[in-house]
Amino acid sequence: MTDETREQESQGSRYRQIAEQIKQAIHSGSLAPDSRLPSVRTLATQYNVSMTTALKTLRTLEDERYAVARPKSGFFVAPQPLEMKLPAAASEQPREVAPLDEQTELHLAMLGSDCRVRLDLANGDISLYPVKKIGLLMRQMGYSKPALLGNTVKGTGYGPLKAEIARRAVEYGCNISADDILITNGCIEAISLALRATTRPGDIVAVESPCYFVLLQMLHNLNLRVIEVEAGPEGYVNVPKLTGLFQRKAVQAYLTINNINNPLGKSIPNEQKAYIARQADENDVVIIEDDIFGDTAFGERRPFPMRAFSPNAILCSGFSKTVAPGIRIGWVHSANYMRKLASLKYTTSMGTSVLSQAAIAELLRSGGYDAHLRKLRRELKNQIHHMRQAVLRYFPPGTRVSEPEGGYVLWVEMPPQALNVRALFLKARNAGIGIAPGHIFATDHRYDHCFRLNAGFGWNAEVEEAIRQLAQWCQLSLTAG
Numbered sequence: 470m471t472d473e474t475r476e477q478e479s480q481g482s483r484y485r486q487i488a489e490q491i492k493q494a495i496h497s498g499s500l501a502p503d504s505r506l507p508s509v510r511t512l513a514t515q516y517n518v519s520m521t522t523a524l525k526t527l528r529t530l531e532d533e534r535y536a537v538a539r540p541k542s543g544f545f546v547a548p549q550p551l552e553m554k555l556p557a558a559a560s561e562q563p564r565e566v567a568p569l570d571e572q573t574e575l576h577l578a579m580l581g582s583d584c585r586v587r588l589d590l591a592n593g594d595i596s597l598y599p600v601k602k603i604g605l606l607m608r609q610m611g612y613s614k615p616a617l618l619g620n621t622v623k624g625t626g627y628g629p630l631k632a633e634i635a636r637r638a639v640e641y642g643c644n645i646s647a648d649d650i651l652i653t654n655g656c657i658e659a660i661s662l663a664l665r666a667t668t669r670p671g672d673i674v675a676v677e678s679p680c681y682f683v684l685l686q687m688l689h690n691l692n693l694r695v696i697e698v699e700a701g702p703e704g705y706v707n708v709p710k711l712t713g714l715f716q717r718k719a720v721q722a723y724l725t726i727n728n729i730n731n732p733l734g735k736s737i738p739n740e741q742k743a744y745i746a747r748q749a750d751e752n753d754v755v756i757i758e759d760d761i762f763g764d765t766a767f768g769e770r771r772p773f774p775m776r777a778f779s780p781n782a783i784l785c786s787g788f789s790k791t792v793a794p795g796i797r798i799g800w801v802h803s804a805n806y807m808r809k810l811a812s813l814k815y816t817t818s819m820g821t822s823v824l825s826q827a828a829i830a831e832l833l834r835s836g837g838y839d840a841h842l843r844k845l846r847r848e849l850k851n852q853i854h855h856m857r858q859a860v861l862r863y864f865p866p867g868t869r870v871s872e873p874e875g876g877y878v879l880w881v882e883m884p885p886q887a888l889n890v891r892a893l894f895l896k897a898r899n900a901g902i903g904i905a906p907g908h909i910f911a912t913d914h915r916y917d918h919c920f921r922l923n924a925g926f927g928w929n930a931e932v933e934e935a936i937r938q939l940a941q942w943c944q945l946s947l948t949a950g
């Protein structure tokens with residue numbers, strides 16, 4: 470590497486560090502809304518960087534809405550930066566998650582039964598997955614290595630699978646040891662173990678709102694309380710609000726789906742992740758992240774989890790969204806809690822099917838997984854596109870629909886005067902259409918006009934007709950009202 474390239478690289482990360490410092494000054498109030506930010510020249514002199522790096526720092530702040538550029542005057546702190554204000558204490562009261570109400574139970578019951586148009590799940594049609602290949606691998610391996618089935622299950626998982634997971638993690642910024650990985654029965658078991666290893670009943674956990682309903686119910690079952698932090702206009706969690714909670718020691722843990730969030734479909738940008746991770750570390754908040762959709766991201770690069778920015782983050786993931794929904798192989802990595810996680814796993818489910826682990830390990834080792842992922846992402850992007858267009862076409866004006874960066878689902882917000890989504894859910898259910906109603910994604914009524922749609926089951930005339938029917942019920946309720 471030449472001196473010049475080295476210089477360029479170090480300047481490349483320098484602008485981020487400087488931008489972070491300025492953001493902190495804005496958060497702490499040292500730089501008030503509307504106040505003038507240092508000029509390009511001053512920044513360059515103060516921080517001993519080039520004018521280009523200084524300008525890039527200011528442009529980054531502008532892109533992230535911390536700053537505005539005024540022609541011929543320079544850069545200023547954004548006026549009334551609403552999303553930056555720390556929330557009033559009253560809105561921060563931790564809440565108990567209510568037990569399953571009748572409709573959540575109906576919804577969950579529907580998940581386990583047949584349904585004519587399957588818009589309620591967050592996974593896809595069998596044709597999307599390499600199930601034949603996995604089936605073949607299981608048959609071959611079960612035959613040639615009967616010990617995979619015949620021996621009792623010991624330890625934290627099948628070594629070659631853990632090694633493959635650790636190898637792949639380097640590609641998304643995580644240098645983790647295979648010894649610090651525990652294989653679980655799906656990602657859900659991984660998250661449950663991580664919560665149990667790090668929290669005590671009564672603790673308060675920050676979650677993103679809307680929050681995947683299984684996580685809310687899990688928190689309820691573990692007697693944990695939640696503070697729900699809503700998404701900002703960018704479609705991901707309001708970062709100043711979240712880190713404000715950390716700074717005020719209002720939460721003990723942060724449970725996050727920061728890559729391809731379920732249900733909003735967005736990933737938190739790297740710089741914000743780095744900031745959140747640092748704030749969590751400084752304030753002793755445990756990060757537990759659910760990265761199950763990370764590999765489905767449509768973009769050129771797979772997004773990094775928060776673990777890439779803090780060795781303390783506990784990373785949970787699995788293969789239910791990429792290899793086979795029925796295979797039930799997940800994993801959890803922690804640099805600090807392995808012993809506790811392993812002992813909890815032992816008394817929860819003892820072990821995880823080794824033959825399934827071996828088949829996935831072979832898929833990852835042979836390179837077949839990457840080729841499969843490229844196809845899966847292409848299909849999902851296409852299906853999401855068609856469904857999103859149909860929602861925009863058929864639903865009444867005022868309806869809003871998310872723009873996912875990966876995964877399977879869309880989040881739809883009907884106009885506020887439209888029918889309650891509980892009523893829509895029942896009508897749809899009677900017609901054989903499954904949707905995930907918005908209210909199960911919160912502890913209160915804030916999403917009673919929203920619902921989540923699954924685009925994973927292909928785009929065809931029946932699915933389009935179901936969307937048109939949902940839209941018609943919504944339209945009728947507006948006309949009648």
Ligand SMILES: Cc1ncc(COP(=O)(O)O)c(C=O)c1O
Binds near residue numbers: 592681
């Ligand atoms: C965000 C999220 N995490 C975890 C899961 C479940 O993972 P697993 O089936 O591996 O337990 C789901 C399933 O929809 C999900 O949406």
